[in-house]
Amino acid sequence: MIDKNLSNKIILSFLIIVTVVNLIQSAFTGLIFDEAYYWYFAQNLSWGYFDHPPMVAFLVNLGINIFDGELGVRLASPFLYAANVFLLWKLIETDKKYKYTWLFMAFVSSIGLMVAYGFMILPDTALLTFSLLFVWAYKRFLLKKDTISVLVLGFSMAAVMYCKYHGILLIGFVLLSNLALLKNSKFWLATAISLVLYTPHLVWLYQVDFAPLKYHLFDRANSAYRIKFTLDYLVNCIAVAGLCFPLMYFAFYKLPSKDKFDKALKFLGYGVFLFFLFSSFSRKTQAQWVILIVIPLILFTLRYAYEHENYRKWLFRISVFSVILILYLRVALIYQPISPIKYEAYGNKKWVTELKDKVKGIPVVFHNSYRDAAMYGFYSEGGTVFSSNDLHARQNQFDLDSSEFKVRNKKVAYLTGNHEYLIDSTVSIIREFKNHKIRGTIIDSLKTYKKMKITIDKDSFKNKVATNFSAELYNPYNETIPTDSLTYAAVFYDTNKRGIKVIPLLVDNSSAKIKKEETVSIQVKIPDTVVIPEIQYFRMGIIHNGIYPGFQGEMIKLDN
Template structure:
């Protein structure tokens, strides 16, 4: 077709038109699409800029903060996403060295526009959005570094590595993949200069980790729940990787396995992809692995796919056909994101303004404490403009709300305490949007002590010596706390995956005489308590089973097996009827 040939005649103009069109489309999409929960959570990060956050490094928070200084609303969160997306595509174009590159400009554009998951980051501002851009910049700097020792490329390489790590910790896989493909880099002086420069730039985050006692790494590496191997999770991971490429997955992965590298850069691209895919394959043995966790390899994957398709012209016709199918699905999904009701499922961007408005009206605009929902807390804060806090407990997971000082803002205030469960103190339904029912109660004077620290100063805990277990409690608050009046002590036995096996409440020995125990501001108090051993709890559980009807009883062997799997113990504290939090660190159980 003649109109297609005009695009091929001027590839630079075609690329600029394509990038400009994508930029405008993504800006409009970002403007008219309501926030998703993760974006609201990262917006909450940006309200207090720091060198790090509980879940991620700070790069996306920085972009959101600057966006918010320019615009309000959703675009005040997403403004930079379309520009980072366009920049990623342009840098990908620069990564390709082939005499056939310009004449295949339409093929390149088709690859870029037909990858479903890649296009999501054209308007959503998530950690992966800057990760993709800085990944492309890193590969560009590496490509130039291979052909020139000029200091500009050394410094750009170092900067891009630091920017990658400031975007997401997974970025280390990109750097590692390049090193595996070219280990002799470690013998180059200027490469070490690049590494030292990147470490210098990354030093503020490393200091932040140290100052927070590696709180976030401890959770994500040690405490985060892991489970036994399940083949189903592995197949879900593989299926997710195929689905993330849509109908063109066959050609993308065919290129990955069939394309033969001709230089160090092409080899590096392949190694980067395989490093990340294999790493997350093994990760899927122990935990659920989400498809977007490998999005960092999208740029090298695009490069490899382009090279393969221009060398195997026979595949291009079917590639374009399937790319059009992908594009049609993507366009429909984009419209459905804006127009609620086009899909049979209720997407997370839909309905949030409705339940937020309901809760705001029913609560009279009071500050809101959400139980176990950093997602709802941040979404409500964004759309309602009201102070919120997520009171996370041991039955859920930690979040940024456990790390920062947001809890302090709520102390002593009249608040609405909201949860999704069903408890005796459910007094009111504050919102009932579709399947989202928010219930709770008004607390005239809210207090919580999630930041109390409980440490058992032992190497391991032996249930055989269950009496007078030492417990040190540190009070970081600026007020004294009456432990007897305000705190209930809990002990929990945990499985290897940190899920709760059994629990009990206890009273420290020093408090059994009925006297108040006051712990002053920034003081550490040493108490002692007695364990209910796993064998005791097992006897209680078996006795309770015997009270049930015979057909409802669990087999004794099942209960035995449960208590044999116990690996850890931790202390937790509850206050004013709020379920216990994460005040105590886990300690290993002596298995001897």
């Protein structure tokens, strides 16, 4: 006889123990670079950020207001992981789960990436939780369509979109699996609730001129197809499932859909897989992008295991082996000497402390490294920091927020990891991860104009690169800027938006100075000595302490 009460007590005890273990792990494992970056987000709460919607920042801010250090940053993660396990348990409808409780615990503990989200705070940490909540609400909605299911469905749709933009894939594929939802008034009510809850972020997007969407959809560089991209993607799909991946994918493929809920899970699994498979044709993918497929994989795997004894035995054996391996790796994250690799969480506090001592606490500006900037900001315990980005890298939150104003016209340490810059350096340190040398110099008064805007007459670039063209220069700063202090350059790009050549620009200013919040006209000329290659895109900017221009101008596509 199956003792349901005993089984539920075992699950509850498991959740409590795992949560405590994850809290300890969170406190004693160094931050990885992405976590430090999200800590930086949380220093100034907003309804959105350059790279992601605000959920990860909200969760980090909640934690750092309760605890200091790494535990504060990650405080939400152990509880979100417990919610993941609880929701998975609730989503399994057969009573056989009570008979195989230990299989469930071993199996969910064997999925490495999901386990890592139990003590690391990333956008996908909450995305997985609210996706499971959405799946639970959808299952209930199919059965009852009651007030609870409508409210939770609406809330969870907004929540997944507050985590990551590709949360739309979850909603979209579930909707595609059941188009009859479009005729259901209660589904539209749930949708209306989600839109109301999501409105603050939509307003924020409008206020920043949709900068994040422009970057992700239009400005982000692609690559010519390489088979390695697709092979790496397939490896990622294996990695996200863990060592049980053959059994998981087999069960997902083998079991048919028996109802609308199963059909939604199938659409979600195949849809996410195919979507990012096509993405691999133009760019490198990352394992966490496909994290949503673990939901249907887990549910179908357990369902198949409950009905097939030999399959069940192998699933349990591989799961137990995986758990032992994961436990070893988790200890290695805390105790570096037994680690088989040099991981990015190691040694960051050491290099930050060393650098802070060398620069004597003055503001630090990192060239093209929001990762190092954020890590320095965290381990220097709130030291003033900025990432000065140019077209050799990509834009990030430091371009969108007001952090530049904290270092403008100030004495700073200007550092770079790119050896093309600052050859005569006076400050240097070695970052343990990748044995990376960071070096730079002290600048008595940093001149930076990241917020200036250059607007070019795009009609001049309809069919070819214009060698002479007009533009407008806007000064948003609360000061008058001598126009002869500005140095301009442009970058030529290929069809994949990869920079192929940097060129100087000759600029004739209509005014010797540009006053605060003033716009002036400039005439721009490409020097006659410049050989113009075959290109697809053109972008102009202002050079700061380097050889690449900044992001002051928009990317212009040539109609050739």
